[in-house]
Structure formats: C-alpha cells, structure tokens
Amino acid sequence: MSFVSRFASPLSALSPVMSRRVAFPLASQHRSFTKMSSFTKPPVRVAVTGAAGAIGYALIFRVASGQMLGADHPVILHLIEVPQVEANLKGVKMELDDCAFPTLKGVVCTSDLEVGFGDCEYAMLVGAKPRGPGMERSDLLKDNGKIFTGQGKALSAAAKPSCKVLVVGNPANTNALIAAHNSKNIPFENFTAMTRLDHNRALTQIAQKAKCDVEDIDKFCVWGNHSPTMYPDLSHATIKGTPAKQVINDESWIKNEFYPTVQKRGAAVIDARKASSAASAANGALEHIRDWALGTGGKWTSMGVVSDDTYGLQKGLIYSYPVTCANGVWTKVTGLPVDQHSHDMMQHTLNELVQERDMVKDML
Numbered sequence: 001m002s003f004v005s006r007f008a009s010p011l012s013a014l015s016p017v018m019s020r021r022v023a024f025p026l027a028s029q030h031r032s033f034t035k036m037s038s039f040t041k042p043p044v045r046v047a048v049t050g051a052a053g054a055i056g057y058a059l060i061f062r063v064a065s066g067q068m069l070g071a072d073h074p075v076i077l078h079l080i081e082v083p084q085v086e087a088n089l090k091g092v093k094m095e096l097d098d099c100a101f102p103t104l105k106g107v108v109c110t111s112d113l114e115v116g117f118g119d120c121e122y123a124m125l126v127g128a129k130p131r132g133p134g135m136e137r138s139d140l141l142k143d144n145g146k147i148f149t150g151q152g153k154a155l156s157a158a159a160k161p162s163c164k165v166l167v168v169g170n171p172a173n174t175n176a177l178i179a180a181h182n183s184k185n186i187p188f189e190n191f192t193a194m195t196r197l198d199h200n201r202a203l204t205q206i207a208q209k210a211k212c213d214v215e216d217i218d219k220f221c222v223w224g225n226h227s228p229t230m231y232p233d234l235s236h237a238t239i240k241g242t243p244a245k246q247v248i249n250d251e252s253w254i255k256n257e258f259y260p261t262v263q264k265r266g267a268a269v270i271d272a273r274k275a276s277s278a279a280s281a282a283n284g285a286l287e288h289i290r291d292w293a294l295g296t297g298g299k300w301t302s303m304g305v306v307s308d309d310t311y312g313l314q315k316g317l318i319y320s321y322p323v324t325c326a327n328g329v330w331t332k333v334t335g336l337p338v339d340q341h342s343h344d345m346m347q348h349t350l351n352e353l354v355q356e357r358d359m360v361k362d363m364l
C-alpha cells in the first residue's frame with residue numbers, strides 16, 4: 001500500500017516506476033497543480049527509511065522545513081517503513097501537513113521500496129533491525145545485510161542514478177558497503193555512512209575543554225568505523241588556527257577522557273536518557289547531506305566513504321575520513337602526516353571493518 005499527497009509536479013514528470021505504482025488521490029493533486037509556486041527550483045525527492053522511528057521522526061520535519069537543502073529548495077518526502085509500521089506513517093503525514101511548510105511539495109508513504117526510492121535524489125537509510133538480547137554481532141550484520149541488499153537493489157532500479165545515499169542504520173559502515181555492492185546503477189562513491197554525529201560529539205568536547213566555540217575548531221576528523229573503535233583524531237585539529245593539542249596541552253585528557261567519551265557517547269546517552277540518541281543523530285544525518293549537497297566552504301568534516309590504500313588502509317571498505325565538500329562532491333583530505341599513535345588507532349578500526357566485511361562476503 002502507498003499513499004501520496006500534495007504533489008506539485010504533474011504526473012507526466014514522474015518516472016514509469018512512480019506513475020505505474022503510485023495511486024494518486026486526484027482531488028488533492030488538483031489543488032496543488034492550480035497553485036502557483038514561488039520556487040524557481042524544481043522539488044527534489046528525498047527518501048527516508050525508518051521514517052516512523054525515533055531518528056526518522058526527528059529528521060523528517062527538519063528536512064521538510066528546508067533546513068537540509070535550503071529554504072529555496074522544495075522537497076517531496078518519500079517515507080518508507082516496514083509493512084507492519086506503514087500505517088503509522090499516515091499520522092506522521094498528517095503532522096507534516098499540519099506544519100504547512102512552504103518547502104514541502106508532497107509526501108509519499110510506502111513500504112514498497114521501488115515506490116519509496118522512485119526518482120529520489122537523496123536516500124537516507126535510517127531503518128535497521130536493532131540488536132536484540134543475546135544477539136551476536138555477526139547475526140546483526142547478517143540480518144541487516146539482507147535489508148541493505150534489498151535496498152541497494154531497489155535504489156539501483158528506481159532512484160536517480162545520481163542519488164546520494166547516507167546510511168545511518170547500524171552497523172552503518174558495513175550496511176553502506178552492502179548497499180553499494182548491490183546497486184549497480186549508482187556510483188560506489190555515492191554510498192556513505194554517518195560518522196557526523198561522532199564528529200559533532202567530539203567538537204563539543206573539544207570546545208568545552210578549550211573554552212572556545214565549536215566554529216573555532218577546524219581540521220578535526222573521525223577515522224574508521226562508527227563503533228567504539230573509531231579514532232577521533234586531534235592531531236591535525238586547529239583552534240582559531242593554533243594547533244588544538246597546543247591549546248589543550250593535556251595529553252592525558254585526550255587519551256583518557258576525550259577518546260572514550262566520544263567513542264562511548266552513544267551508550268552514555270542510553271544510560272542517561274533510557275533511549276538512544278535520536279535528535280542528535282537526526283541532526284548529524286541532516287548536516288551530512290546538507291554539507292555534501294551545499295558544501296563545507298573548505299572546512300573539514302567526517303564522512304564514511306569508500307576507502308583506498310592511502311594512509312596504510314585497504315581499498316573497498318566504507319571508512320570514515322576527513323573530507324571537504326563542494327559542488328555536490330566529497331573529496332578526501334590527502335597527504336596528512338600520520339604518526340605511530342594515529343597509525344595504530346587507524347589500523348585498529350580498519351581491522352574491525354575488515355572483519356565485518358568478511359562476515360558478509362556472500363552479500364557483496
């Protein structure tokens with residue numbers, strides 16, 4: 001089942017996949033077709049899986065309001081859920097309607113992946129199976145692997161070939177790897193995993209320690225896996241242009257407080273809130289796509305992207321790097337000096353990703 005509303009674009013503008021599969025309520029279409037739009041840009045379709053979940057709910061209203069792609073860029077939201085939860089999307093859509101966001105030009109609610117990804121230019125893959133009690137990491141990888149195999153294939157079949165994909169659902173890096181391998185029509189580089197929440201968590205820890213503003217910090221990055229093995233690397237970071245390590249001047253804090261605080265922040269939030277990070281995760285996802293689409297203005301950020309063999313790493317994993325973004329393209333920061341400590345930390349998180357990849361080899 002799928003339902004659609006408030007479409008600004010005529011039926012003829014939809015791909016064969018969309019026009020074949022989606023049942024349009026004609027009365028509501030007629031209303032939006034006759035209304036003149038004040039936007040010069042055509043609406044862009046943004047798919048969000050797990051849209052009725054905690055992160056999804058914190059994310060979609062911000063995307064709909066223009067905070068991700070800009071207040072001048074209308075969007076059509078494609079909300080995707082599992083069939084058992086699809087009915088809940090009706091209520092989410094009612095709330096979206098009740099916000100009357102000028103930038104929101106339509107909402108598609110569905111559990112059909114090809115409808116959900118139809119003609120999408122952005123796909124935010126948030127939904128995933130959570131780790132249950134007594135479940136091994138390898139079981140979680142395999143169960144989620146099946147989900148991301150199917151989503152990769154559906155993206156390939158239905159999304160724009162230029163679609164930019166962000167995987168949030170855990171284990172995010174390896175899920176992104178599986179989706180990328182199963183999506184032949186979309187370039188591998190378009191599949192990314194979220195480490196922006198880890199990056200943002202680290203920025204605030206640094207700012208609080210150095211008594212500076214977060215925007216004073218540059219050249220900080222998270223390397224590797226979105227897991228407690230990640231390496232939050234301060235060795236290149238600057239605060240108002242001065243090396244951050246010099247400003248902080250406390251090696252013990254970096255190793256004994258900063259690293260574990262950032263690496264285990266997710267668990268600390270669960271302990272305190274009795275629920276996992278949702279608003280901050282949604283914010284990280286939004287900033288990841290916003291910066292990818294609109295650029296970082298030369299500043300570094302962290303994104304899980306396809307790895308190569310520079311920095312002593314291995315090709316073909318989804319590994320978090322320092323990147324800059326411009327013109328809708330991410331670019332790794334290259335040529336950085338890597339000392340022994342950084343090398344060891346980067347290899348440690350690499351080894352975990354290699355193990356994860358080996359557990360899902362049959363899905364690649």
Ligand code: NAX
Nearest residue numbers: 049050052053054055081082127128168169170172194281
């Ligand atoms: P919730 O359990 O609140 O919501 C997940 C939603 O996804 C549910 O509504 C569920 O029905 C839906 N879903 C499950 N499988 C689906 C599928 N195959 N297709 C479509 N929808 C599906 O979890 P939430 O707190 O929103 O977390 C979502 C994911 O984000 C989890 O995997 C979580 O581990 C991961 N996280 C990733 C982070 C990161 O930095 N990369 C940080 C936050 C978060 O822990």
